[in-house]
Amino acid sequence: MNTQFLVIAAVLVVVVMALVLYPVFKRQFVLGLALLLICAVSVGALYTQLGTSAALDARLVNQPRSLKDAIYQLETALAKDPAQAEGWALLAQTYRQDNQFVKSRDAFAKASALAPANVALLTDAAESRAMADPKHLFDADALALLDKALRLDADNERARWFMGVALRQQGKNAEAAEMWTPLLARVEPAAAEALLPQVNLARTAAGLPAIDMPERKTTAGTHAIDIALTINPALAKDPRWNADSAVFVIARVPNGPPMPVAARKLSLSELPASLRLTDADSPMPTAKLSGVEEVEVFARLSVDGSANRGENDVETAPQRVRLPSAVPLRLELGKP
Template structure:
């Protein structure tokens, strides 16, 4: 922050110079004018002496004219180079007053309309926080400086949840959801915070939030997990199992939450069986499909493609809808690159690699950033969606 104020002070001095320099020049001009007036007075006094000597007969007429001419030459020599007098309508007081008011007014306007708080926040966020409390304090200041930032409010809400402050988190998530057009993820976070703020008591408000979130996105994970918790606490074990199984299908392999969910499902089944309920055998989940592909450019394409051109790598069904089943986007500068296309990259829930036996891999260069049309393309032969071998794909043909 010190460097900011040093720069501002330097700019202020430059601005003041435009006000003070004319005042200083005015003083110099005044001194020059005073000297000129003195020289004129001396000239007049010298001419008067010469006139008196002529009248007394000491000087002849010729000597008188010679002396007066000499005095005139001395006067001209003394006043040579002096700028003509300037008339100032401002005087000295107004520029000096302006020199005082300009920095005061400028500082006042900046403190009222400026962004010194944002400059300070930028400096703070450039350094890692030393504690959770410090991070929360920074996020609170950021939310105050940018009250319309849904992203900043989201992170502040998550930080409040980490501090076990669900009531504050619910209030912040509500603001974020309304700012961001009630996105499903924010609605789920809001519902979860409200649930814990209400001492784990289910309410119509929480039900409405989870319903709205799942209507917009049936795979919204926070809402699914929350509904499962609420059902388990209310001893609706069969519903809890259903929600948690739906959540399991959305989590990638290796996710740390899967072990906790599996334990919750097993406990719910035990409770359901102990209460005399019928425990249904969980359906065998279809294995998630995933294909690794290495993408590179042909030599002819390397001479034409630009480093910033977009490259879309995708898989589509050989027999099925033309929409891509999985997409990754990189640039020409990233090539060669190995990417993994899988069910987690599905554009829509019903369009997954695992739902189609045969797929075709494609990579397209598009200077305009359009995935459906471009300059160059590479295509693979049809292959099984369950293949585990690394595929090689070369962009080598004009896109027609």
């Protein structure tokens, strides 16, 4: 991603987290606020573990100091290079925070058009259409976006939530309940407790009996990923690196948010290494390995020691892993 977008993204972390937690805020404000605070603290903790003070140099003194500044900088950057899906998404999120919902809708439309297989962007684009509508209704275009997102990832929690809302708006209560019910066993317990009454309201409206909370399967401790990490000898001898150069091993949700569900930082001198990613490596308590069924895993050798991707960093190809997995994963930096 363009460096300018990365700088602006730092300003928008809280904005993005607030948007991700929107369904919880809508039903349980206090719970949503608590989760938001936990996420903010966790991001700080992640930076302490994986970040670098080199980022606080003079090159970043012109970072935006307000939403208006962020909007202006993003608009200026996108005018020069409009083929940036992530840039349009950041602009859309900033418009939303500034209550410019029509502009947010249009920016998300451009972002999703540039990345038509990105489930998160498709879902955001659908939500933005409802937020821009005076009655907050999901129109036909929004439904088409959600339908496409669910065809790409039938288990996507946000897409299922919003599709259920859209179906309820259309009076399709049985379909809405059916759309929401699988989430009860997947989302965090507190979120499931907030969702269950909505499921039963939809079922009652459809003339169906209420249901109890389904039994949750405990997966903590079974979703570990064993990794054998090596480096090509030729790359290890490259003068750009030294024994203290940072290596990051990252697991994140495919087509999901950029925040990892597990991450580990090593030094180059520790390679080759055998490691295990578990819930203990999850930087955010609301997003853990034990809460997902599939991740993509990759390793990054960083030029400047930053967890953010640099232009000259070296990465392994991401490998998808279905969880739980008993097969060790092999990653090689600089693989020919």
